[in-house]
Amino acid sequence: xxxxxxxxxxxxxxxxxxxxxxSCKEKNAIQENEKTEEVALVNYLEESKEDFDxxxxxxxxxxxxxxxxxxxxxxxxxxxxEKEVEGIGEWIMDKGQVPIKEYEKxxxxxxxxxFDAESWAKLMKEAGMKYVVITSKHHDGFGLWNSEVSNxxxxxxxxxxKDILKQLSAACKKEDIKFGLYHSIMDWHHPQAQxxxxxxxxxxRTDSTKVNPEFPKYVENYLKPQLHELITSxxxxxxxxxxxxxxxxxxxxxxxxxxYIRSLKPSILINNRVDKGRRGMMGMNDDKFDYxxxxxxxEQEILEGTAATDWESCMTMNDTWGFKKNDHNxxxxxxxxxxxxxxxxxxxxxxxxxxxxxxxIIPQPSVNRLKGVGKWLSVNGEAVFDTxxxxxxxxxxxxxxxxxxxxxxxxxxxxxENPESEIVFNxxxxxxxxxxxLLGSDESLKWSYSDETKLTIEVSKTALDEVGKTExxxxxxxxxxxxxxx
Ligand code: FHN
Numbered sequence: 001x002x003x004x005x006x007x008x009x010x011x012x013x014x015x016x017x018x019x020x021x022x023s024c025k026e027k028n029a030i031q032e033n034e035k036t037e038e039v040a041l042v043n044y045l046e047e048s049k050e051d052f053d054x055x056x057x058x059x060x061x062x063x064x065x066x067x068x069x070x071x072x073x074x075x076x077x078x079x080x081x082e083k084e085v086e087g088i089g090e091w092i093m094d095k096g097q098v099p100i101k102e103y104e105k106x107x108x109x110x111x112x113x114x115f116d117a118e119s120w121a122k123l124m125k126e127a128g129m130k131y132v133v134i135t136s137k138h139h140d141g142f143g144l145w146n147s148e149v150s151n152x153x154x155x156x157x158x159x160x161x162k163d164i165l166k167q168l169s170a171a172c173k174k175e176d177i178k179f180g181l182y183h184s185i186m187d188w189h190h191p192q193a194q195x196x197x198x199x200x201x202x203x204x205r206t207d208s209t210k211v212n213p214e215f216p217k218y219v220e221n222y223l224k225p226q227l228h229e230l231i232t233s234x235x236x237x238x239x240x241x242x243x244x245x246x247x248x249x250x251x252x253x254x255x256x257x258x259x260y261i262r263s264l265k266p267s268i269l270i271n272n273r274v275d276k277g278r279r280g281m282m283g284m285n286d287d288k289f290d291y292x293x294x295x296x297x298x299e300q301e302i303l304e305g306t307a308a309t310d311w312e313s314c315m316t317m318n319d320t321w322g323f324k325k326n327d328h329n330x331x332x333x334x335x336x337x338x339x340x341x342x343x344x345x346x347x348x349x350x351x352x353x354x355x356x357x358x359x360x361i362i363p364q365p366s367v368n369r370l371k372g373v374g375k376w377l378s379v380n381g382e383a384v385f386d387t388x389x390x391x392x393x394x395x396x397x398x399x400x401x402x403x404x405x406x407x408x409x410x411x412x413x414x415x416x417e418n419p420e421s422e423i424v425f426n427x428x429x430x431x432x433x434x435x436x437x438l439l440g441s442d443e444s445l446k447w448s449y450s451d452e453t454k455l456t457i458e459v460s461k462t463a464l465d466e467v468g469k470t471e472x473x474x475x476x477x478x479x480x481x482x483x484x485x486x
Contacts (some may be wrong), residue, residue: 078324089324115360141189186243
């Protein structure tokens with residue numbers, strides 16, 4: 001039967017379409033394949049400076065974050081067998097030599113029925129914090145999320161039965177607060193990661209002949225799968241590793257882990273404890289080798305000066321990370337504000353810790369201090385956020401710090417002491433028409449400048465009264481930085 005022209009044309013068109021479609025599919029398949037291969041071939045350790053700066057930019061502008069140490073250790077809260085256990089609260093399993101089965105009882109008793117993720121996120125906002133880093137798993141191995149990899153977590157092992165990270169990540173998203181996860185490489189609960197000699201939980205094990213031979217299996221079959229589910233389930237902006245110092249964990253594992261995490265979320269930030277480069281509590285990498293990690297992590301201290309690489313000082317408000325009922329050694333709000341100013345002037349970030357109680361309450365002394373820092377930032381925040389360190393100095397004497405608005409010739413000279421009636425700044429020359437004022441006051445202050453005496457500002461009583469009670473006084477000056485001043 002002669003085919004109708006329309007039919008033959010139709011069939012031809014159909015045939016052409018099929019060929020075209022299959023070639024498109026093939027082309028897409030090749031593209032996909034190339035893309036897959038492309039993703040597989042990315043070496044995240046060879047990132048360009050532009051790409052690195054772009055990835056770090058939100059974090060550098062953020063300056064101030066909340067650290068949260070929360071886990072079953074909040075149940076004993078520093079007391080075991082009716083005795084005070086010395087040291088930081090989250091280490092009670094080690095310092096108190098608590099056998100695993102005993103510690104698991106704390107995990108079963110951990111029912112944070114008063115936990116209110118939204119009120120926590122609102123408090124971060126009120127404190128002026130732009131990001132949070134919470135323990136997804138500390139050294140005790142207990143997860144704060146509903147893990148498919150292990151049932152040793154708050155959602156499955158504890159009667160609480162709910163996912164803490166799911167609640168908090170959602171609350172932080174609502175408040176536009178970036179979400180980070182602290183994750184311990186060291187694990188005192190997993191048989192393939194435990195110390196194989198006594199004292200069983202002794203983490204300062206430096207004798208590399210005593211590594212757990214099963215540790216590589218723990219890394220591949222447990223640590224990575226849990227990190228995979230954390231990243232795919234909660235979309236964190238930061239992975240904050242810790243517990244990397246044990247000899248079981250090697251530099252090669254660190255490089256591989258960095259690549260692995262970035263391959264799961266290329267834009268994620270990873271601290272330097274992903275690898276072995278950290279030099280003790282001062283937290284910065286030994287620059288003799290190429291260690292992985294996007295920023296250094298000084299702990300309980302602030303760098304003496306500035307650094308060529310990114311860094312974040314993490315600190316407690318009292319003396320413990322995890323809650324201890326008898327630790328009342330709280331730093332004052334003034335000390336916390338001065339720490340934030342000092343870190344910012346030196347070009348770092350400040351990660352300030354809270355240790356909630358087992359029931360999910362943030363201790364009132366912590367709340368008071370967070371609100372106090374937030375009150376100072378509500379007036380002086382422009383001198384902290386979206387700023388950069390000066391080229392030549394970060395301080396003048398012991399009681400003055402300088403910051404600079406990013407890509408603007410606006411400088412902030414911050415006095416940590418009451419300036420009284422007059423103050424002299426040696427490192428900024430104001431523009432001729434610059435109006436200098438204190439943040440918190442609209443009054444334009446009288447000033448004079450000479451190459452000899454530099455910038456002298458008369459601080460009126462009315463301006464000081466307008467600023468009122470504060471932990472530090474910020475002068476705003478449009479001008480240029482004076483370098484080479486001795
Ligand atoms: O051992 C941990 C400690 O418990 C806490 O988590 C601090 C905070 O960064 N890091 C380790 C000590 O360096």
